[in-house]
Amino acid sequence: FEHVQTLPFPQPVYPTGWWSCTMASKDNLVKYFREDDANNRPFVTRYYNAGIHHGALAMPQFMIDALEDEVRPQEG
Numbered sequence: 001f002e003h004v005q006t007l008p009f010p011q012p013v014y015p016t017g018w019w020s021c022t023m024a025s026k027d028n029l030v031k032y033f034r035e036d037d038a039n040n041r042p043f044v045t046r047y048y049n050a051g052i053h054h055g056a057l058a059m060p061q062f063m064i065d066a067l068e069d070e071v072r073p074q075e076g
Helices: 035-039 050-056 061-071
Strands: 003-011 017-025
Touching: 035 050
Parallel strands: none
Antiparallel strands: 003 017
């Protein structure tokens, strides 16, 4: 796949911990979504909105640091 996006998330029930899933696409960037549709959805919700959708793709800082350490050559 040309476009890949990992979504990390805390799993609060057994088995607990940090999990991730990966979205992939051949023909468009998976980071983009139909923001107009999210803002004008045909159903009522008290939680979901375009900002929540954007936030779901954000990676926690500890994970960014860990991945940078994995890529960066170790000194010594």
